[in-house]
Amino acid sequence: MLYFSPWKTVLIWLTVLVGILFAIPNLFSGATVQSFPGFLPQSKLALGLDLQGGVHLQLKLDREELVGHRLESVRDEVRRSLREGGIGYTGLSGSGQTVSVRIRDTAQVERARELLEPLTEAVSAGLLSGGIVQEVTLEEPEPALFRLNLTDQGIEYRMAQAVSQTVEVLRGRIDELGTTEPIIQRQGTDRIIVQVPGLDDPQRLKDIIGTTARLTFQMVDTSVSAQDALQTRPPAGTEVLYSADDPPVPYVVETREIVTGENLEDAQAGFDQRTNEPIVSFRFDGTGAQRFGRATQENVGKPFAIVLDNQVISAPVIREPILGGSGQISGNFTVEGANDLAILLRAGALPLTPTFVEERTVGPSLGADSIAAGETAGIIGAALVVAFMFLAYGFLGIVANIALVINVVLIIAALSGLGATLTLPGIAGIVLTVGMAVDSNVLIFERIREERAAGRSVIQAIDTGFQRALATIVDANLTTLIAAVILFYLGSGPIRGFAVTLAIGIVTTVFTAFVLTRWMMAFWVRRNRPKELPKAPVRLVPDGTKISFMWLRRMTFTGSAIAVIASMVLFASVNMNLGIDFKGGSLIEVQAKGDQADIGDIRSRLSALNLGDVQVQGFGTEKDVLIRVEEQGGGENAEQTVVTKVRSELEADYDFRRVEVVGPTVSGELARAGTFAVLAALFAILVYIWLRFEWQFAVGAIIATTHDVLLTIGMYVVTGLEFNLSSIAAILTIVGYSLNDTVVVYDRVRENLRRYKKMPLPDLLDMSMNQTLPRTILTSLTTLLALLGLFFFGGEVLRSFVAAMIFGVVVGTYSSVLIAAPLLILFKLRPGAFDRDQGEKEATSKTMPVDIETP
Template sequence: MLYFSRWQTFSIWLVVILGILYAAPNVIPQSYLASLPSWAPSRPMTLGLDLQGGSHILLQVERNSLVSERLASVRDDVRSVLREKRIGYTGLSTAGQSVQVRIRGTGEVEAARKALEELTQPITSSLFGGGVIRELELSEPEPGLFRLTLTDEGMNYRISSAVEQSIEVVSRRVNELGTTEPVIQRQGNDRILVQVPGLQDPDRLKDILGQTARLTFQMVDQSMPVEEAIQGRPPVGTSVMYSTDNPPIPYIIEDRVIVSGENLVDAQAGFDQLTNQPIVTFRFDTRGATRFGQATQQNVGRLFAIVLDGKVISAPQIREPILGGTGQISGNFTVQSANDLAVLLRAGALPATLTVVEERTVGPGLGQDSIDAGIAASIIGSVLVIIFMIMAYGFLGIIADLALVLNVVMIIAILSVLGATLTLPGIAGIVLTIGMAVDSNVLIYERIREERRLGRSVLKSFDAGFERALATIVDSNLTTLIAALVLFVVGTGPVKGFAVTLAIGICTTLFTAFTFTRWVVAFWLRRSRPTEVPKGYIHLVPEVTRIPFMKMRLQVFALSILLSIASIVLVFTVKPNFGIDFTGGTLIEVRAKNGQTDIGEIRQKLSEAGIHEVQVQGFGEASDALIRLGAAEDEATGNATVQKAQQILSADYDIRRTEVVGPTVSNELMWSAIVGILVAMAGIMIYVWVRFEWQFAIGAIMSTINDICLTLGFLVVTQIQVDLTTVAAMLTIVGYSLNDTVVIYDRIRENLRRFKKMPLGQLLDLSDNEMLARTVMTSVTTLLALVALYFFGGEVIRSFVASMIFGVVIGTLSSIFISAPALIFFNLRPAKGPLISEEEIRAGEARDLKAEGKQVSAT
């Protein structure tokens, strides 16, 4: 294990050098990076929205709106088809997802059926004609009555097409704003994710994305006073629409569209030469120019309306024919609103209405604070772990610290190469990796010490330590990796960032702790030829312990069951403090522009504005406050409430962060969290079952369920807010606890092979005691990193870290007191029998040493 060929040495150091080179752009000034040749690594990590500020908006295509539009279109198609065939009809109407019509003459029913069947033609088919999608189904409930019904598969296809078209339109709109590196991608069947980093005005982005921007030019009907139309009934073929003025002005608008926004080829903001007021100039294509010219020629002296999304922007009088295909839109524009309208018109109209179902916005100030807090926590956590490892292992601790530093460098390098986004929970993942990375070194070093105590030479102790620790390291890290993969699959936003860094950290840990550390140790052994294993300066656990864990197993089980039942009762009675991720609603973080935050004043201002379901609390510093608004009945109402609250508070407070989660998304997040935890547990259980035996898998799950129940009880008692990051903490606790459990199970499996006649209770005690030093050392290093993150990582992730700290402590105890003793209940081996003395144990270990020596000499 300690021999390395030249190509192996070259490969190891090549990976190390590449890691340093690709991580370097994150600390080198950008001006210097620009001067490097194109082939040199120059790409730093991408910072997430929570670190540089920006907006995360999840848009959803409104199915009901699309259904209504399709029904109106089908109704018009039915009318056109029957009129073209000169077939008399009556009762043309819509109901639910259907359009129905009754044919007057019995002799025309067959002709009507053939004519209407043309509307049911497939709207798409597969490449090889193996399947078709029909949008409409024709039925005849009674003679002469035809019904055209929208099919679910047809509407799903329409929605999918609308999402694809909307992505193009949204991309054009966002790019017109001049933002850098926006992320616009499809999410699920009917949603679009928009992430715009560094955006200073998120409300403007939301306004631009939320507008359908369907522009039409229609004539104004002046045949009757508009007041009569409002009170009575407008003329046939017209509708009453209101202008964007304040107060709005009503107009009677003809339903017939002269020209639509589809015929626009350009739109630019400008200024009127006479009034110097902001305007929007537009230019039609050839077809649009022709139709617009004909309409203005035929209607000189009449008013025509420029309508945007059902509202009249302007209604000028046609003084003379407009034949050039150009015109201008004037109204109560500001410079920015004129620019925004021009952006919307250039980008084109959305094919369907989009609503904001989730919004997470972080101001640039909060982003910089998060970066500073994350760096501080990382440095302090690293320093604490480094000092502890040196105190515990002496020179070997220095080697472990070198591997730890390289581990962090490689994580940063991989994130940079992949173009992955580093978020604040991602920093938490790195800090957690710092604590967990030394676990592999602790496993190796404790095994080396153990082999030395058994009488092996220094060189053979190191060789056996690395060899026997390998399987344990792989098993323990793979269980955590399973939890990280589940987090990535079911998580969203910040949770994915945490999962990515955690998974990368696990992979780099396997390289730095086993490969790099082993090479450095082998190099040191060849050069120094030590006569003894280096010792540390502190010992948290004596080298040899004889704690009778199995004797207290019944008491521990009883206490564990009692606390777990109490936790479950608390969950259903007191209930956790669910955040908006699971309940829906809005979270707004503000900072007073001057002095301290007045919580009472905030509550009073919002209450006077008609916003009653408000919770206001201090958050972080005295100038900060966290405002929580209850979930609205629908997304549109919720968005309006948020905008009103922000406008009221913006005079005295800086809006640092806004998170809006609609009721639909919150339900989905709740279920995905539950499914994520269950899938992670199932995946890890299967892995343990395959690697060990079924008794071990059940014991591991018992321990994990205990950890989850007690952590839930902790969350209820402390009333820490439960959100998506808490789910990440729960899944990480599952992985960490099973990491500990698998390490102990590896030793139990080894002792089962070594001491075939030892009673199970004595063997489990022996295994627990042999691994006690490693378990305690690993927990301490992880807790050191987490405590640094708790006190210096910022208020935003404090609840997440608190859950992790509690979970690490509980996970460590359950691995010792529940996982191993549980094996007695499943008859892994007869628990009773004559105890084996210490001398017999040592004799058995000596026989193993002798047998290994013969194998080595024979080889």
């Protein structure tokens, strides 16, 4: 095990070198990286919105709106077909997903069927979608009555088209804003995620995105005044539309569209040469120019309306025919307004009106503070862990610290190479990995100490220590990896970033602890030929401890049962402080432009806005204030109104550092997904432990882990900490950590069951607990040191997340020793279940020579 062939040595250090090369670009600015030679990696870690500021929006397209458009389209097609065929009809209407029409003359029914049949022809869904789709079916439930039904398959096909078209339109609009690397992607069947890093004007982005931008040119009906039309009824074929003026001016406009924005070839913002006012110049394509020219020839002296999303932008009078296919739109625009309208028209109209169901905005100043806090927490946490490892292991601790530094470098390299986005929870994942990465080294070093104490030589102790620690390392890290994978697939946004960081950290930890550390130990042994293991400056756990853990089991079972029941009762009777991720609403963080925020003034000003329950509290410094507004209950768009009102009320005196808005649809989905993620992780790990051990171990591990989860939830209820999306990440990480600890303990129990078949189970468990006690304490302390650095220096945003992690580490350590192990007695685990005679194998290994030759 301590021999490394030359090619293995080259491969190990080549991996480290590649990691360093991929990590190096993160130390330099973008301009410097661009000057690197072409053969060197140039990709850098992308910073999340919470680190560099920006806007995250989730949009939803309404299925009902789509069905309404399709009903109107089918109804118009039915009307046109029957009129062109000269067939009289009555009762043409649409309801639900059905258009109905009755034919007056029964002799024309067959002819009507022939005219309506083409509407039911299937359409090709494209090569990638596969096959054909029938959007409409025709039936005749009674003589002379036809019903055209929109199929669910057809609606899904149209919705998929609408989502794809919306993504492309939004990409065109946002690209025109000149932002850096926006992310626009489809999510599910009716959602779109938009992320724009570095943007400091979220309202402008929402205006650009939320505007349908359907442009039409329609004639104004001058035969009746707008006031008469409003008092009676507009003439047939007309409707009343209002202008964008203040107050709005009504116009009677013909519903017939002369030409639409689909015929636009270009639109540019400019200035009127006569008035020097901002305008938008446009140019039609050939079809549009022909239609517009013919309409203006026939209506000289009459006004026509330029309508954008059912609002009259302007209504000029046609002085002469416009035959060139171009014109201009004026309407008291600002320069920015004219530019935004030109962007909308160039990008095209959205097929459906999007609804904002989630918004998360982080200002650039808060992003800079988050980066600084993350760096400080990372440096302090790493320094504490490095110092602690040296005190606990001396020279071996230096070896572990070298492996730890390379481990962090490999994590950053992997994230950079994958193009992953580093978020604030991602930094938490790296800091947590720093604490947990030493666990594998601790396992190895404690094994080496045990083997040396058992009488083996230094070389044999090192070799055997690595061999016996391997299975434990794999089992312990795989349980955490299972939690990370499930977190990635069931989580969203920053939580997925945390899962990616944690998963990569687990892989790099196994490599650095078992491969790199083993190479360094082999190199040290070959160079120094030591006669004894290096001494540690501090020995936290004395050798040969004989604590009677199993004697305490009745007290620990009773205490834990009381605590778990109390947690469940509190959870059922006391309202948990749920964040907006789970109950909807708005969260706004502001910072006073002056020396100090006036919380009382903010509370009174917001109370006058009639927003329901508004909570205002200090947050961090005296200048920072956190505002929570309850869910409005008026649909998804009602939540956006809250932000608009609060912004207009406070923006003169306060900077908006962070805005989070979660509608009722998203909050319900997040609650279900979070619960399912925890249950799925527990089930997956149950199956894995069952396969690797016995059913008693699997059930014991799940009971102990469920105990930790329930107590953590109780901690949230008692302390009043906010339970949000990051809390789910914390609980799942606690699941992984607790199981990691439990698996290490169970692995030693399994090993001892094979060696001491006649030893009473309580005595065997006590021995196993005492053997793993140094590793348990050292791992818990290193993880806690990393988390304490994050808790005190990582910023307010992560404080509740890290507090749960600290509580989980303490409870997880307690449960793995005093709950999980004694459960094996309760389940009557039989030592005879392990019938392999491990003792003979170990006796053979004592006399086996060890080759330590290295190149």
